[in-house]
Amino acid sequence: MKETLVKVTINGKEVAKEIESRWLLSDFLRDNLGLTGTHVGCEHGVCGACTVLINGEPVRSCLMLAVQADGCQVETVESLARADGSFNHIQQAFANNHALQCGFCTPGFLMSLKSFMENNPTLPTDEEIREAISGNLCRCTGYSNIIKAVKEAYALNC
Amino acid sequence: MKPPKFSYLRPNDLAEALDLLAEYGEDAKIMSGGQSLIPLLNMRLSTPRYIIDIGRVKELHGIKEEEDAIVIGGMTRHVDVEKSELIKEKCPLLTEGIRWVGHTQIRSRGTIGGSIAHADPSAELPCILTALRGEIVVASKEDEFTLTPEEFFLSYLLTSLEPDQLIKGIRFPKLNKNSGYAFEEVARRHGDFALVEVAAVINLDKDGKVAEAQIALGGANAVPFVPLETEEFLIGKEPNETILKEAATLQLEDLDPEGDIHGSKEYRRYLTGVLLQRALHTAVKRAREGVVV
Ligand SMILES: Cc1cc2nc3c(=O)[nH]c(=O)nc-3n(C[C@H](O)[C@H](O)[C@H](O)COP(=O)(O)OP(=O)(O)OC[C@H]3O[C@@H](n4cnc5c(N)ncnc54)[C@H](O)[C@@H]3O)c2cc1C
Numbered sequence: 187m188k189e190t191l192v193k194v195t196i197n198g199k200e201v202a203k204e205i206e207s208r209w210l211l212s213d214f215l216r217d218n219l220g221l222t223g224t225h226v227g228c229e230h231g232v233c234g235a236c237t238v239l240i241n242g243e244p245v246r247s248c249l250m251l252a253v254q255a256d257g258c259q260v261e262t263v264e265s266l267a268r269a270d271g272s273f274n275h276i277q278q279a280f281a282n283n284h285a286l287q288c289g290f291c292t293p294g295f296l297m298s299l300k301s302f303m304e305n306n307p308t309l310p311t312d313e314e315i316r317e318a319i320s321g322n323l324c325r326c327t328g329y330s331n332i333i334k335a336v337k338e339a340y341a342l343n344c
Numbered sequence: 345m346k347p348p349k350f351s352y353l354r355p356n357d358l359a360e361a362l363d364l365l366a367e368y369g370e371d372a373k374i375m376s377g378g379q380s381l382i383p384l385l386n387m388r389l390s391t392p393r394y395i396i397d398i399g400r401v402k403e404l405h406g407i408k409e410e411e412d413a414i415v416i417g418g419m420t421r422h423v424d425v426e427k428s429e430l431i432k433e434k435c436p437l438l439t440e441g442i443r444w445v446g447h448t449q450i451r452s453r454g455t456i457g458g459s460i461a462h463a464d465p466s467a468e469l470p471c472i473l474t475a476l477r478g479e480i481v482v483a484s485k486e487d488e489f490t491l492t493p494e495e496f497f498l499s500y501l502l503t504s505l506e507p508d509q510l511i512k513g514i515r516f517p518k519l520n521k522n523s524g525y526a527f528e529e530v531a532r533r534h535g536d537f538a539l540v541e542v543a544a545v546i547n548l549d550k551d552g553k554v555a556e557a558q559i560a561l562g563g564a565n566a567v568p569f570v571p572l573e574t575e576e577f578l579i580g581k582e583p584n585e586t587i588l589k590e591a592a593t594l595q596l597e598d599l600d601p602e603g604d605i606h607g608s609k610e611y612r613r614y615l616t617g618v619l620l621q622r623a624l625h626t627a628v629k630r631a632r633e634g635v636v637v
């Protein structure tokens with residue numbers, strides 16, 4: 187099968203590779219680039235664990251071919267921590283509020299929330315936070331602590 | 345759960361896309377946002393030899409205003425429609441309904457053309473387009489023409505589109521003066537496909553009587569259903585709550601929803617009546633206020 191060249195900027199670094207066009211972006215990130223922070227749960231768009239940012243917008247990486255990301259800026263959970271390795275405000279708020287248990291869903295929540303917080307700079311209502319995380323499923327923590335964490339993330343970001 | 349092998353074709357303009365469709369259409373699948381097609385590939389429910397990715401076909405992107413309609417390019421994403429001030433002002437039913445399509449992460453890739461072509465009877469856009477009596481602009485190498493929703497949607501996930509054709513754009517008629525609109529839906533969770541949904545537009549004459557009624561019911565039948573008798577019943581009447589209630593249940597027997605674990609046939613019929621009454625109420629209220637919010 188003919189390979190296709192993809193050139194993408196991933197977490198600020200340019201990457202150019204010839205790959206099979208059937209590769210999903212999620213598999214390209216994990217298996218080809220070793221960025222295993224992006225998790226794959228359902229591989230049909232339902233769970234949100236694989237959420238990454240494409241040109242700043244949240245996208246399911248299991249519902250995008252890697253070749254479709256050609257020319258795009260991709261951000262994964264690996265881009266969140268600060269340069270010294272410490273957590274950013276959303277990660278810290280998750281840790282402080284017990285907003286994760288097994289952590290499988292967490293990368294997806296963090297990436298969805300990064301985009302949401304950038305687009306909604308002032309503290310949203312509980313209802314709006316619920317709506318913002320409605321595309322991400324968590325099977326162990328429950329959502330109350332995640333909502334608490336989002337509110338603290340706003341406070342930490344001031 | 346990985347896509348099967350296929351050859352990937354990525355045209356840069358419309359002429360190239362239509363050439364590829366004319367040559368490979370029978371064995372190819374068009375890919376726009378991929379939000380319905382990639383799950384089908386991942387589950388190997390679809391195994392096309394060719395994927396024609398129309399993402400870079402610039403003629404298919406964008407939102408244009410014409411005299412009586414808003415024309416949206418097939419490749420325009422849900423999120424761009426959701427955020428469009430022009431659409432909010434001229435075609436607010438679309439703004440209200442599109443928020444029900446999946447989640448933010450789906451709307452950032454999913455497209456208007458893809459939603460219409462996929463023809464899911466529970467999807468929001470086919471229902472809205474049917475209520476508005478809009479049109480689908482179809483292009484092939486040979487010609488370009490428009491189809492009504494009635495001509496386009498044949499059955500569950502089935503349309504009259506031929507293998508060498510694509511959806512170039514969709515025409516959504518603008519909301520008239522003295523008209524009100526409403527979209528109502530019940531889904532198990534927000535972001536899921538609808539159990540049932542209703543889109544309605546009501547136009548009032550200067551005496552406050554119904555001059556025109558346009559309704560579509562989604563999720564109940566294999567294609568969006570237009571309750572013609574209900575529309576006719578409303579015309580010329582003063583739309584008070586008694587009349588709206590009567591109208592809302594007039595044609596429930598014509599609905600044939602599939603019952604499943606999430607709701608029986610009877611429940612879905614009943615629910616459609618409840619949502620239709622609510623939608624009519626809101627549409628009339630908005631028409632009276634003359635508000636286009
Ligand atoms: C978790 C999840 C939840 C969802 N929830 C909803 C929901 O609540 N409501 C809803 O309406 N949708 C929902 N969707 C589906 C989503 O809206 C899809 O984006 C949409 O149905 C298809 O659009 P697409 O651009 O992704 O098309 P694709 O997946 O690329 O294509 C879908 C089909 O249309 C054909 N096609 C695409 N573009 C064209 C064109 N221009 N001309 C001719 N044929 C074309 C393709 O060949 C394919 O057969 C959901 C999807 C997911 C994964």
Ligand code: FES
Nearest residue numbers: 227228229234248
């Ligand atoms: S793995 Fe992508 S949404 Fe579940």
Ligand code: FES
Nearest residue numbers: 287289291324325
């Ligand atoms: S923390 Fe385990 S699934 Fe969310």
